[in-house]
Amino acid sequence: MNDHPRLTSLAHGGGCGCKLAPSVLRELLAGQPVAQAFPQLLVGTETSDDAAVYQVDENTCVIATTDFFMPMVDDPRAFGRIAATNAISDVYAMGGRPIMALAILGMPIDKLAPEQIREILEGGRDICHQASIPVAGGHSIDAPEPIYGLAVIGLCHPSELRRNADARPGDALILTKGLGVGIYSAAIKKGALDQAGIDEMVASTTTLNKVGTELAKRADVHALTDVTGFGILGHGLEIARGAGLQLHLDQAALPLLSRAAELAEAGFVTGASVRNWAAYGAEVALPEGLADWRRHLLTDPQTSGGLLVAVAPEAADAVLAQIRAAGHPLAAVVGHCAAGEAGISVD
Structure with a gap:
């Protein structure tokens, strides 16, 4: 393995930091037709939600999503595990239960050994096994940079669907995982993070957000989204706007x-953190004199980040306890929703 190049050296970006800036994405999607001709499409692109949702009958919704990116770590199996965890998270963030995945693979086959690529795929299968779903197929291409991810299909009952746009005034906000994944990945790329730090990041990014399925069964949980490449501010803004x-x-x-x-x-810090702030900073009120590095914690692109949960305030303590008991010890109440013009203020 030591004779092969570092995975991160083959990619110009890594993890969800590869995502297009929010402003660029909005520009590309501007003018796209609203899916009014498909009334059973309950969630499309209108509110920047985590996955598409199509209702097939009175008891069943199908959730469909895809997510893939370039490596943020050098260990091939860890890369596969992180990418798979991240992709499956979109189903949990809609309140669903994943049932099947398809692999998406693009590899520079002239630069990576077959055993490295095999390790990536096996890492993805490891996580799918933890999620109790098969990798039922997929597609691969020869690509200039290593890319891996999944398309994931899930199910939920219509009453358990949780959009990011359904938060209510007064709701408490709970974040289930710690921030800083993009910052850690920037340190990894420069060889400045020790093995303990790498292990901490991998442990966080390979923890499945299964708790989303259970939270969606609670009427007092109103909205869910997962915090990924746009940072806590960007994905918070998607709730605020929706x-x-x-x-x-x-x-x-x-x-x-x-x-x-x-x-x-x-x-x-990552370039994506800078792009994120440039894209949505006008919609955010920060404390006067806030240091740039503290702002970067707020715009830091998360890969396989936690769920941001909007819950009725009287249920916040119980929901927080449920999330921690499900294997998320860093989960915390981080704010609240209020009536007013869509945006975010940070205290």
Whole structure:
């Protein structure tokens, strides 16, 4: 394995930091026809939600999503595990139960050994096994940079569908995982993160968001989304815009990976973090004099990040306890929703 190039050296970006900037994506999707001719399409592109949802009968909705990216770690199996966890998360973020996945693979076959590519695929299958779903097929191409991910199909009852646009005024906001994945990946790319830090990041990014399926069974959980490439601010804004609400985040309450603040202050940030702020900073009110590195914690692109949960305030403590018991010890109440012009303020 030591004779082969580092996976991260073959990619110009990594993880969900590869995503197009939010402003670019909105420009590309502008003018796309609304799917009014398909009344059973309950969720399409209108609210920037996590997956498409199609109702097939009174008891069943089909959830469909796809997600793939370039490596953010050098270990092939870890890359496969992270990419698969990230892709499956979109189904959990809609309140669904995944049932099947298809692999998406693009590899520079002249640069990587077959055993490296096999390890990536096996890592993805490991996670699908944890999620109790098969990898039922897929598609592969010869590509200049390594790319891997999944298309995932899930199911839910219509009453358990959770859109990101259904938050309500007064709802408490819970974040289930620590922030800082993009900051860690920037340090990895520069060879500045020790093995303990890499292990911490991999552990977080390979923890399935299965709790989303159970949360959607609760009437007091109103909205779900997963926090990925646009950072906590960007995905919070998707809730704010969709629901027509003002989100208030308590910066001190946001959970972080153990070295995220230290590394951000030392300058380990991604280009995606800068692009994120340029795309949506006008919709965010920050505390006066906030240091740039602290802002980067808010715009940091997460790969396989946590769920952002909007829950009735009287149920927040119970829901937080349920999330922690499901294997998310860093979960915390990080803010609330209020009536007002769509946007975010950070205290």
